[in-house]
Amino acid sequence: MSTSAAQQPSPALFFQTINAHQRTEALKTAIELEVFTAIGEGNSTAADIAKRCQTAEKGMRVLCDFLTIMGMLTKQDGRYGLTLDSSVFLDKRSPAYLGGATEFLCSPMLIEGTKHMTEAVRKGGSAMEGDGTLDPEHPVWVQFARGMAPMMAMPAQLMAKLVDPAADRKLRILDVAAGHGMFGIAFATQNQQVEVTALDWTPVLEVAKENAQKAGVADRYKSIGGSAFDVDFGSGYDLVLLTNFLHHFDPPTCETLLGKVHAALADGGRAVTLEFVPNDDRVTPPESAGFSMQMLVGTPSGDAYTFPELERMFGNAGFSRSTLHPLPPTFEQVVISEK
């Protein structure tokens, strides 16, 4: 990770980093022009790919060389090919295609936060007007729900298997900030006795309901529209799902919410949290630890919390015990907290 062990100082990392924004743009450009799909279809020379994607040959040659340098294509004797990762995640024809997620991950709102990083560091929170992405009914969350659903299908199935492995008894589930709804839907798909109540802002719930319909679980799918902090959760749930939600808030706000979750659970019920959980050093693993920056620039006081921090919040909210579970191959972890 560090270059301090090298014998000679090198400016390589400086240049690589100062130009790193070019990599983001090159990936966006390649997705937009369908370069990976074109190569997956069998086009392999710059001339053929350019023809398929309707670009200049020189432009395509420079882009494909750059994608090769970035490790997203291979090049042999002037012919480009897909890497395993690119064929699985970047060819539009693949079921695991991630290209749709770029619309959310590179939405002007998220990019805007990053642009004001210096001010965010000074302030200790997002320098954007208002509450950043936490503004009520912010359209970014509909984009999120649509763009991220395909990507979340796999983690959702893994989580359902982890939490309800037998899948043989009735479960009432509240899916807080359900978004695309994929998490609750995965539980309902795997266990016919599951009933899901999805909670999110009303425009976002439309996406979740569409997905429940597609998955054939609409008859066991209810919803509550509004903010998780304001609406009545109801009670008697066996599971409350908190997927990628707590990181938007500071610990006191999380504890308030967790108190409400605790009250909504039946005796023996469990809160199931999916989060980017860095190790206590806060710099490993890179994917989870780096997520703190996203929260600094994008939210007033959110963070990526370590397990001891999460454990403390759940404890303060009345939960008896929390356990941490990795969810490979995803970068996130599951915290299961017992009432």
Added chain:
Amino acid sequence: MSTSAAQQPSPALFFQTINAHQRTEALKTAIELEVFTAIGEGNSTAADIAKRCQTAEKGMRVLCDFLTIMGMLTKQDGRYGLTLDSSVFLDKRSPAYLGGATEFLCSPMLIEGTKHMTEAVRKGGSAMEGDGTLDPEHPVWVQFARGMAPMMAMPAQLMAKLVDPAADRKLRILDVAAGHGMFGIAFATQNQQVEVTALDWTPVLEVAKENAQKAGVADRYKSIGGSAFDVDFGSGYDLVLLTNFLHHFDPPTCETLLGKVHAALADGGRAVTLEFVPNDDRVTPPESAGFSMQMLVGTPSGDAYTFPELERMFGNAGFSRSTLHPLPPTFEQVVISEK
């Protein structure tokens, strides 16, 4: 470079790349807030660094963790330290400080080109209005001359030693597109019999003249203001320096210029070119090969040329022989072409 050898597909590279722009911003932010300098001065906790840089402690903690993940800081028991590279290149008090180069490398003009990458790929050249950074008297070049001078002192000295190792005879040197002037100045500093004529747009020459003054070679330093394509070079030069210039133009334009260079050289004279020279595969080494993208988005028809391409241009312009010389530890190479 490629992940295709991995057993399992992973979206890690996709996420790393789509968020790569955060790395550029984090480095800019750290330079702007003088984080590396603060740590070099002995501040090591987030609280102390925040105090020195006048930021929130949380903001500084998240930034320093992110810089650690990026490999630009170390972290041990909650204390941050500089890597060797960071202490040499990013602490303001170091003579090799590169922070000043960010103003040029992240100037709105260069960033703007990158933002229009899709259109540039379609078109095969910069999608910016006008001629991009080649607009006459574009202010980016004064920024370039000021920001890049410290960074170029070392490569300039290496080049002067390579080309004039004995430093014992009279040399008349024309420094084309001299910019900060550091290349010609290095020859004049090492050899008292060198006379330099610097050529560049007039506002840029002011920077070169200042640098010649500082180096104590102003009495052997002349200048010609204007475009290299328009002005009279004079004649009888022993060396013509072409440092980081040819990559802005297409081969026919380069050949026109090289013909003019050839005519301006005395018999036995040499053209000395500094360039990012990718291998024939155009994807290695990454620093040189990746430079093609910078030229695609920033110029109408520039490129990073391979050695056979450069050899051909010099040959077509009348040069008898070109040789390629690495210039470690820089990423660039020197081409020496004999009249």
